[in-house]
Amino acid sequence: MSMYDEIEIEDMTYDATLQIYHYPCPCGDRFEIGIDDLRDGEDVADDLPKPEGEADAQPVAVAA
Known part of the structure; x- marks a missing residue:
């Protein structure tokens, strides 16, 4: 990733x-x-869903 x-x-x-x-x-x-994601140990923030036809952005790592 x-x-x-x-x-x-x-x-x-x-x-x-x-x-x-x-x-x-x-x-x-x-x-x-x-x-809840942070409490579960997740440390990667996801980009918001894009409208159909648009490319996805890259996720951002965050320090939890």
């Missing part, structure tokens, strides 16, 4: 309603990772 960048969790924005951390990608996309 290739990574775009490593981001510290402190640099991400937390959305308490959705219980996710998110971070803007320079390409205009947004990467997110949920609290």
Whole structure:
């Protein structure tokens, strides 16, 4: 799996309603990772789903 960048969790924005951390990608996309994923040991944030016909962006590694 290739990574775009490593981001510290402190640099991400937390959305308490959705219980996710998110971070803007320079390409205009947004990467997110949920609290439950972090608790399960996941440390890679996935890009949001793209509309049909658009290429997927690369995931971002985050320090948990």
